[in-house]
Amino acid sequence: MLAFILRRLMQAVFVVVAMVVLVFFGTYVIGDPVWMMVPGDATIEQVGEVRRTFGFDQPVYVQFLHFLGDVVRGEFGRSYVHGTSAIALILARMPATMELAFAALILAVVIGLPLGLFAGLKPEHPAARAIMAGSILGFSLPTFWVGLMLIMLFSVMLGWLPATGRGPVVSIFGLETSMLSLDGWRHLLLPALNLALLKISLVIRLTRSGTREAALQDYVKFARAKGLSQSRIVGVHILKNILIPIVTVLGLEFGSLVAFSVVTESIFAWPGMGKLLLEAIQRLDRPLIVAYVMVVVLLFVTINLIVDILYSALDPRVRLSESEA
Amino acid sequence: MAGPVLAVDNLATHFFTRDGVVKSVDGVSFEVKPGEVLGLVGESGSGKSVTGFSILGLIDPPGRIVGGSIQLNGEELVGRSESEMRKVRGKSLAMIFQDPMMTLNPVLRIDTQMIEAVLAHDAVSEKAARARAAEALGMVGIPAPEERLFAYPHQFSGGMRQRVAIAIALLHRPSLIIADEPTTALDVTIQSQILAEVQRICAESGTALVWITHDLAVVAGLADRVAVMYAGRIVEQGGVDDVLDRPCHPYTQGLIGSVPGAHPAGARLHAIPGSTPSLKHLPQGCAFAPRCTRADAACAVAPPITMNQGRAYRCFHPAAQAGASA
Numbered sequence: 001m002l003a004f005i006l007r008r009l010m011q012a013v014f015v016v017v018a019m020v021v022l023v024f025f026g027t028y029v030i031g032d033p034v035w036m037m038v039p040g041d042a043t044i045e046q047v048g049e050v051r052r053t054f055g056f057d058q059p060v061y062v063q064f065l066h067f068l069g070d071v072v073r074g075e076f077g078r079s080y081v082h083g084t085s086a087i088a089l090i091l092a093r094m095p096a097t098m099e100l101a102f103a104a105l106i107l108a109v110v111i112g113l114p115l116g117l118f119a120g121l122k123p124e125h126p127a128a129r130a131i132m133a134g135s136i137l138g139f140s141l142p143t144f145w146v147g148l149m150l151i152m153l154f155s156v157m158l159g160w161l162p163a164t165g166r167g168p169v170v171s172i173f174g175l176e177t178s179m180l181s182l183d184g185w186r187h188l189l190l191p192a193l194n195l196a197l198l199k200i201s202l203v204i205r206l207t208r209s210g211t212r213e214a215a216l217q218d219y220v221k222f223a224r225a226k227g228l229s230q231s232r233i234v235g236v237h238i239l240k241n242i243l244i245p246i247v248t249v250l251g252l253e254f255g256s257l258v259a260f261s262v263v264t265e266s267i268f269a270w271p272g273m274g275k276l277l278l279e280a281i282q283r284l285d286r287p288l289i290v291a292y293v294m295v296v297v298l299l300f301v302t303i304n305l306i307v308d309i310l311y312s313a314l315d316p317r318v319r320l321s322e323s324e325a
Numbered sequence: 326m327a328g329p330v331l332a333v334d335n336l337a338t339h340f341f342t343r344d345g346v347v348k349s350v351d352g353v354s355f356e357v358k359p360g361e362v363l364g365l366v367g368e369s370g371s372g373k374s375v376t377g378f379s380i381l382g383l384i385d386p387p388g389r390i391v392g393g394s395i396q397l398n399g400e401e402l403v404g405r406s407e408s409e410m411r412k413v414r415g416k417s418l419a420m421i422f423q424d425p426m427m428t429l430n431p432v433l434r435i436d437t438q439m440i441e442a443v444l445a446h447d448a449v450s451e452k453a454a455r456a457r458a459a460e461a462l463g464m465v466g467i468p469a470p471e472e473r474l475f476a477y478p479h480q481f482s483g484g485m486r487q488r489v490a491i492a493i494a495l496l497h498r499p500s501l502i503i504a505d506e507p508t509t510a511l512d513v514t515i516q517s518q519i520l521a522e523v524q525r526i527c528a529e530s531g532t533a534l535v536w537i538t539h540d541l542a543v544v545a546g547l548a549d550r551v552a553v554m555y556a557g558r559i560v561e562q563g564g565v566d567d568v569l570d571r572p573c574h575p576y577t578q579g580l581i582g583s584v585p586g587a588h589p590a591g592a593r594l595h596a597i598p599g600s601t602p603s604l605k606h607l608p609q610g611c612a613f614a615p616r617c618t619r620a621d622a623a624c625a626v627a628p629p630i631t632m633n634q635g636r637a638y639r640c641f642h643p644a645a646q647a648g649a650s651a
């Protein structure tokens with residue numbers, strides 16, 4: 001198990017290094033950030049001054065080496081725009097994004113799993129067909145459009161939920177969250193639903209196909225022959241089998257929830273790091289972009305590791321072959 | 326004398342598929358007395374498993390029991406609601422399946438799967454249920470049952486898994502167990518060990534058995550009576566020695582591949598020329614006619630059941646006269 005984790009960590013380091021290189025040169029090619037930093041009427045001297053201060057006058061490889069040195073020390077420099085530590089800026093916005101992604105994940109399971117189970121157990125039922133048609137819509141409608149429609153319907157027409165922003169935040173065990181108040185949930189619900197839409201469809205499809213397959217297995221028939229109740233068969237025998245792929249996929253999808261939150265955050269003005277990233281890209285704020293990417297990459301790597309461990313906890317066959325190896 | 330444990334009368338189970346009605350079971354009647362072992366034999370696709378599942382009420386759409394009666398200890402099962410059937414399944418009526426690798430849930434521990442089976446019918450403590458599970462495992466010859474309860478199915482061999490399935494079937498001391506080719510997937514030594522054990526346990530507890538199999542040798546060694554199925558019907562049944570020594574129906578005769586005087590023990594199914602008819606387009610008369618050497622014009626009508634001294638067969642021209650002393 002230790003060797004396994006070490007191997008995964010090595011892979012992670014490689015991924016991180018590759019991302020550092022990509023991001024540096026990516027932002028380098030896009031444009032010269034100096035023009036974003038000086039006032040419109042700046043003189044050539046002033047521009048040159050700024051250039052020297054930030055080291056943009058040096059050759060690319062020197063800039064890159066400087067940059068690498070910073071990264072190794074865990075420093076991504078100061079945001080050109082905000083003038084404060086880039087990583088601190090990103091980390092300050094991270095709880096809001098994580099909260100949004102987490103809420104979306106919960107919605108995906110709470111909505112997707114029962115619908116998928118139903119569709120899998122009664123595939124011929126009209127409601128099951130409706131669910132499947134809905135899941136196709138969920139896959140194909142663009143996120144930003146659905147977001148706007150949600151705002152139109154629930155905020156503008158019905159006036160039930162606020163259209164933008166995040167509710168009051170409290171700090172509990174060092175974690176910032178808006179999930180502890182009703183107002184917090186009222187703000188969270190629409191963006192979370194918007195972000196969850198694709199994942200709900202995904203969970204429905206995974207659950208349905210898993211259920212249909214499991215329902216035909218001998219062990220289900222044997223469970224029925226034992227006289228077990230339908231709820232026990234579905235809730236224990238079938239669910240425990242289909243949960244393995246669902247947990248795996250959802251775990252891996254959590255990273256993409258964080259990534260996709262960029263769109264949702266900008267629609268709903270959710271003060272997360274995705275919104276910060278968009279601003280940073282517009283202003284070529286390289287340190288901020290890099291800090292964002294590093295945080296997200298680390299997040300992905302950590303999630304993958306957790307999913308692997310969870311997977312082995314759920315599937316006894318994997319657990320045993322690992323410990324025997 | 327006590328009535329039969331199981332009385333199946335004129336049972337018909339059909340599958341309503343897209344391209345026609347499959348009459349998998351069509352007019353099957355038989356009885357099983359307390360403690361008796363009935364061997365149910367026939368080629369692949371003759372409707373043996375469907376008969377077994379019909380008795381447990383485990384036929385799923387597009388299949389349905391369309392007629393007949395199934396009485397367990399004198400109580401009618403056909404037409405019962407799902408929750409009424411659930412009270413019977415696993416309690417007075419148990420079933421063992423063919424493939425032990427597939428019958429146990431791979432992600433649940435053995436104790437979970439056994440304890441839930443106890444609790445499905447008896448309101449006892451989990452501790453008591455566990456004790457009963459361990460006892461049942463011990464009964465089918467699994468060493469150190471208390472510890473083995475914590476294992477997962479994949480930690481057992483195929484033969485051991487089938488023993489676990491048998492132990493589960495025995496948990497409530499049912500009056501009848503339907504065993505659907507439970508040893509076919511196992512190798513021969515394991516097969517005979519398990520056969521011997523099941524025979525002993527059933528004899529001790531007075532449990533009746535319906536043993537579905539391809540293997541006439543198994544039937545010869547295990548069963549008291551035998552029923553031969555062909556194309557959804559029982560074409561011949563009677564005492565196991567009677568039927569195997571002097572088969573009346575040409576199909577049974579073909580199965581045994583009987584040379585006069587040859588003993589059927591040790592004989593496997595012999596290939597009969599031709600193949601099983603499609604259950605969607607059965608011939609008008611006797612379903613076996615296209616493959617039968619004795620067929621003639623009379624066989625264009627479906628043969629009725631002829632009862633003769635404890636034997637029953639569906640044939641106009643029986644190969645041997647039942648009861649004729651050899």
Ligand SMILES: Nc1ncnc2c1ncn2[C@@H]1O[C@H](COP(=O)(O)OP(=O)(O)OP(=O)(O)O)[C@@H](O)[C@H]1O
Nearest residue numbers: 340342347349368369370371372373374375376604
């Ligand atoms: N779900 C189903 N839908 C359609 N036809 C079915 C279904 N289940 C069984 N049948 C048909 O019923 C017939 C009898 O099947 P059954 O499984 O009872 O045969 P069997 O005698 O047990 O054969 P085997 O020895 O191979 O197990 C087969 O022709 C099969 O095609």
Ligand code: SF4
Nearest residue numbers: 611614617624640641
């Ligand atoms: S009824 Fe006729 S066709 Fe059918 S088995 Fe008997 S002899 Fe053969």
Ligand SMILES: [Mg+2]
Nearest residue numbers: 373374375505
């Ligand atoms: Mg079968």
